[in-house]
Amino acid sequence: MSLITLETRLLTRSRGLIALWIGFALLLAYALATGLATQARWQQAVDAQRAATEETYATELARIASAAPDASGLPAGAPPARQRMDATLPPAPGLLIALGDTGARPVIASVRYATRADTLFKNVEVGNGVTRALGALDFTFWLVVLMPLLVIAFTHDVVAGERDAQRLHLVQAQAGALRGVVLRRLIVRLAPGLVLVVLGFASAIVLGLPASLAACAALIAALYLLGWGAVCAWVSHRAATAQAAAAWLLVGWLLVVIVIPAATALAVQTLAPVPSRSEQVLAVRQVQLALQPRATELLGQYLTDHPELAKGGSAGFAQKNFVMQRETEARLAPVFAQFEQAQLKQERAAAMLQWLSPAALTQRALVRLAGTDSIRYRAYLTQVNAFSEGWRTTLREPVFAGRNLTADELKALPRFRFVEP
């Protein structure tokens, strides 16, 4: 009987290990269900918002179609200043396996003619802090935090167990060099974990995870678990007893998975803090306060710079508001740029420190692959701001002309479509 067959039989006879494996399989199913539910909820929110917007436009078009011409005999129309369009971020392609920042960042922006980069979202803090604070059990948590425990349980005694039973020399004599023995035993003992990972990714593909993304993520997951397997074998070889090996491995797990990543996150926040949000709020308000009495003057300046817009309507609220918001945005640009720079600095510090813990590294890699990190979100914000700029360009002429949009113009208003980076 080969060593691999013997080892497999021994493993399948251990009720404790089988129960543990089943427990992990159930947790995997739960983690995938969490991903699936989050994905469905996100998609539902996006679809509902798009449907609501289209319904609003359909109602407006119906109103225009049935309304009588205005006092000057022109056909009825829609006020350009009141038009708004949503810019939604679709669910991340790998949401199923990594929730990442989901829940922390709003995914439905509302764009109007006067929207600034800092007013794309409002009142998005609706959710319950309790559930967010408790966290979620997603596939990444299952893999990064819990799976090493399964690997430790299966492999901590790969050598030390034989030493405990005083069979090490016997095994070596029967099965050959120690390295070969350890390698074969390790393959068998890592197999249950790897099978679960493969099962997880296969299920995720069936549930809609792109195969290429799953392949990359599976490679990262396999490397992570193999790394833990190698460490377990080394510690098991060095430790006096299997119990000592288990203790050392668990201390290592605690440091690598919990303490070091949490401590580095704390260090990043403390050493490279982002500027105060309160100061940002005050900066916005000081700019608004300074500009408030200058609305008419600013509008005059703007019309001098854009004489093609001066021919039309009166200097009403919409025109003043347009100019004021553009001026506010221009003045605040350095404040927000400073904030973004600080965030990038913090992100760079985090990227450097992630190498201190393979768990943090694996988590970041999976979250990046899944598209639930800041990179995809930043791309979304860039695209929304570009869309917002286009929206303003479209509506600027009717706003300054003081005229309503015709039904054809209303139908032709641009729609936002997110392009994956």
Place this chain on the structure above:
Amino acid sequence: MSTITLIARKELRESLRDGRARAALIALLLLLGVTLAIGLQQTAARQAEVTTSSAADRAIWDGQGLVNPHSAAHFGQYAFKPAGALAAFDPGLEPYLGTSLWIEAHDQNFATHRPADDRFGLAPIDGLNAAFVLQVLAPLLLIFLGHGLVAGERERQTLRQVLASGVSPQKWLIGKWLALAAIAGLIWLAAFAVLLIGAHSVDALQRALWLAGTYALYLAIVCALVIVVSTHAAQTRSALLLLLCGWALLLLVAPRVASQAAEWAAPSPEPAAYQRAISKAKGSYINAHDPNDARAVKLLAETLVKYGVSKKEDLPVSFEGIVLDADEEAGHVVFAEMDAKRQRIEATQREVLRTLSLVTPLLPLQAASTAFAGTDNEQHRHFSQATETYRRDLQKRMNDAMRDFGKGQDFDYLAQPALWKSVPIYTYNPPKLQVTRSTWVDMLILTAWAFAAAVLLRRSAKHLQQEARA
């Protein structure tokens, strides 16, 4: 010296003789010290920021110059939320709840700028703070130190000798528990000595005492469960495996499963859907900014009758101020309804979490801990409600000014700066500690856990007695 004390002293001495145990204990105490120091520094910085920002925002409000009252109402003010009383120890929900709230016309906004939104997801388990050290890491240390207390005796085959010597198994186990509890007590003391000594008010002292009591109960439960498992395990190895599985399951997995279960049972409102619902609800009430709104037209007719005139221009007041006030009043009804719905969802989620508290003691502990630290949902709601009360008063003042002085000018009327200064300064006083019914329930569940642990400990003693007879 009693038998129990003798056993406890012996076990404690033996546990601390091990260099690895000492190193682990010192590492944990250091971690606790560092997290407390960072927490205290962050809380102090937050308090200072709230004070300066509030003063600066008030100066901005006062410095508005000649502005229409409704423009001022839209410009509004900002309310900055101070840190919870003992946020340095347990930040609780604070990272996940907004810190600044815009007080403006027509809208009851949510507090924005949640600290967690500006953080990077570097850690699989986020939020290293003093409470986390006591809630999650201290039990792990107690498992490492205590898993072999009884199973080790069995493994070394000294258990029968000890029991044959005539010592009561119950006293023997209590002695073992006391030894482990003494180590837990050391960690507990380190955490709460800082809080109790640093308590700057009676309220902070009361909160620290409640926290100390709650954590003492929790650590006592953990110690008891460790001894129970060690008593029933055939070997130290199996005791360690079982306890670690239990630790991971109860303290890492269960809270996450519970969180998701609560969201499945009662999904938190989705922001865009919530805003659509508000807009829809507001659509059934008066709209101050739509002169063709039927309810505004009706209000005008009623106002004309009230003042005994036939035309809007003949009114002795500005009708815009009246209609804006009616709009605000309608908003109060809508926001109250929506808030009530949201609170019902949160209550259902809380019930689900409470039911699952029977599975893990961490859930009732966290609920009680955040309540005592002043970092839970209730504290946040208190801040939101206090700010809303202020907002309503502010809007009323602005609309009244428009009504009384804006005749004939309406939105072109510019109020004098004295109006801004006449508005009371926004001051928020966080509530003093009140142990609510909800917190009592959490404490009761935790006490039930303690009772169950004590019963299991007693049964373990009987189990040992039977083992000795066999």
